[in-house]
Amino acid sequence: MPAYRAAIYARFSSDQQRDASIEDQFRVCRQLAESKGWTIVRTFSDRAISGATQHRPQFQELLAEAKAGQFDIVISESLDRLSRDLEHIAGFAKTMTFLGIPIFTVAEGEISELHIGLKGTMSALYLKDLAQKTHRGLEGRIHQGKSAGGISYGYRVIRELLPDGSVTTGDxxxxxxxxxxxxxxxxxxxxxxxxxxxxxxxxxxxxxxxxxxxxxxxxxxxxxxxxxxxxxxxxxxxxxxxxxxxxxxxxxxxxxxxxxxxxxxxxxxxxxxxxxxxxxxxxxxxxxxxxxxxxxRVKINPAGCLTAGLRPERARRPVYLFSGLVKCGCCGSSYTLINKTRYGCAAARNKGEAICTNRATILREDLEDRVITGLRDRLWPPKMVSAFADQYRKSYNSYAANVSAEREKAERKLAKTQSAIDQITKAVEEGMYHPSMIAKLTDHEATKKALEQELSSEPPAPTLRLHPSMSTRFKEHIHALSVALREDHLRAEAIEILRGLISEVRMVPDADARGGHQMELVGDLAGILQLSEGDRGKRQSIIAGGSVTLVAGVGFEPTTFRL
Structure with a gap:
């Protein structure tokens, strides 16, 4: 054979294999080169890199130097050291053939198209079989309650010596x-x-x-x-x-x-x-x-559609306490910060007087303080809470009446269906059987089952509960909320609670009022009532009654609750 300039390539794929594996491969390849009279001019090696990928630094360098004509032949221990992927090894062989560079391995000798097809297929099957066995082994570990991979934060590995001298894994x-x-x-x-x-x-x-x-x-x-x-x-x-x-x-x-x-x-x-x-x-x-x-997620994509445009900004935390909740009492547009300190009607400033003529502004701190102070000082008097409770009872009774009417209707239909079933059963017992009775009995039984499921899924409206110390509880909770808004470690939670109670702050311009505005609060009646419940765990009456949103103050005062 000609006196080729030879390049050796070696690789091992697992961190658990030794670096000595590379030296062992180099040794047997050098022995092959010496027996053929070839001169080793370059060695390449990739450590702990799978043969399933061709993105190996030294493998890519081998290709680059082959194209540059730096050697005449490639030597490796076996074909699967060069690659275990059928497509990659075929591509490598095609490139070497084009460059006129033979491939020799210790295991197979000179590589031909037959080797590429057979050994490449065997390597691909080996990888697939290895993946299946690994998957099976991991599945078995999971069923034993052991770790099948890395350790999660919050846990530590337990290593115990077993009787046979081995160490436990996955615990x-x-x-x-x-x-x-x-x-x-x-x-x-x-x-x-x-x-x-x-x-x-x-x-x-x-x-x-x-x-x-x-x-x-x-x-x-x-x-x-x-x-x-x-x-x-x-x-x-x-x-x-x-x-x-x-x-x-x-x-x-x-x-x-x-x-x-x-x-x-x-x-x-x-x-x-x-x-x-x-x-x-x-x-x-x-x-x-x-x-x-x-x-x-609902805020980002309210429609829940995969094709809908996502709006991440909707889930962004509000910068200020009532950001997005302040509305113009004249046109209904949002009140936004027109500078660093003052709120004003966005429509009046951006769309002109044809849309809104409200040019009044108010300090942000003044607005926030008046709302919190108003909740604390204006809503707790007994006469207001009593009127509030009356308004809640009306809303609750309306809901309960609808539930009761639908339930009574279903119960009457169930009783009628049961009566029909009893009549057919009695007729059969008395010998008045007819094949058509079976079909009718089947229909009645299906109707009965559907009605029973409907009644079980819609329980009777629970009894309305209003705590006797509602007024005092309301005052205590509002006071605690106002304090929490000033505590850094509680502020985020307090803001979320308060924004859940108030859905809108309507700004009505009034030159004679404090800050040039009267304010109307629109809030969650059921949520505010929950603040006055003695036992926070007793929420069934609130949940069943629904969440009634109305102008806070309707029921508290004859007209509106203004701050």
Whole structure:
């Protein structure tokens, strides 16, 4: 054979293999070159990189130097060291053939098209079989309640020596310090704190993040919020409620980049395993977080349509206490900040007097103070709360009357159906059987079942409960709310509660009034009433009665509640 200039390529794919594997491959390849009289001019090696990808630094350098004519022949221990992908090895062989560079391996000798077809197919089947066996093994570990991959934040690995001398793998226990951080994250988020604000607070306190050993060690909002659909992020990790979810997604390699990309599996392929010993969060806190996430998604996409344009700005936290709630009492347009300190009608300023002539403005601090002070000082007197309760009773009684009427109608129809069934049954017992009776009996039984389901799904309206100390409770809660608005650690939750009670602040220009405006509050009657309930757990009467939105003050005073 000619005195070729030879290049050697070696590779191993697993971190668990030794670097000595590369030297072993180089040794046998050098022995082959010496036996053929070839001169080694270059060696290439990729460590701990799968042969399923061609995006290997040294492999790409091998291709570049081959095109530059730096050697005459390529040597490797076996064909699968060059690649385990049929398409890639065929492409590599085609390129080498075009360049006039033969491929030799210790295992197969000179590589031909037959080797490419057979060995390439065998390597591809090997990878597929390996993936299936790995998947099976991971599934078995999950069913045993063990970890099938990395360790989640909040847990630590348990290593125990077994009788046979081996060490346990996949066992975990709760990490107390990290579990406390997880509870804090869930609690703060449920109270209205954003993932970004939580991350900033954790970083400012120097609390180590889940990626402390892998990157900057800083908390990111994405680490906390993640992706609810894919189950990523601390707020979506169901292990924290004692449930392992496996096979939620799979990973595929992009053939162009070689990078793995996640693909969500159908829900019916997800597998669940209960691990109560790993529970960190109680169900109530978990449900509160899920409810807030859902509310944010609804704000972003109210229609819930995949084709609808998403509006992330709708879920953005309001900058000020009543941002977006202040309306012009003249035209109904929004009151917005016309400068850094004052609210004014947006329509009057942007669309002209043909739309609205209200040019009055008011200080933001003055508006906020008057609303909070008004709630605290004007709504609690007994005569107002009594009138409020009367208005609530009227709304509740209207709802209850509708429920009762529909229920009585269904009960009468059920009684009539049962009577028809009894008559047919009695006729059959007396020997008056006819085949048509079977069809009628079947229809009546189906009607009876549907009516019973309707009645069970729509229980009777509960008894209306109004706490006797409603006036005092209302005052206490409003006072506590006004205090919380001034406390940094409670402000986010307090703002969310207050904005949930007030749906609109109508600004009516009045030159003689304080700040040049009278104010009308539009609020959630049921929500305000809940503030005065003695037991916050007793909410059935509120929920069943519905949420009645009206001008706060209708029922409190003869006309409107103005501040």
């Amino acid at each position: 975990r226990s709760i990490h107390p310090d990290e579990a406390a951080v997880i509870r804090r994250i869930f609690t703060d988020y449920a109270k209205g704190t954003s993932a970004q604000a939580i991350a900033k607070a954790l970083n400012s306190e120097g609390i180590a993040s889940p990626i402390s050993g892998k990157g900057s060690g800083e908390w990111n909002p994405s680490t906390i919020a993640g992706n609810a659909k894919r189950g990523t992020g601390i707020l979506n990790n169901e292990a924290y409620i004692g449930k392992l979810v496996w096979n939620r997604q799979r990973y595929l390699k992009n053939p162009e980049t070689g990078k793995r990309q996640a693909r969500l599996n159908p829900p019916d392929q997800w597998q669940y395993t209960d691990v109560p010993e790993l529970r960190i969060i109680n169900d109530d806190l978990w449900d509160a977080v899920k409810a807030r996430q859902k509310a944010i």
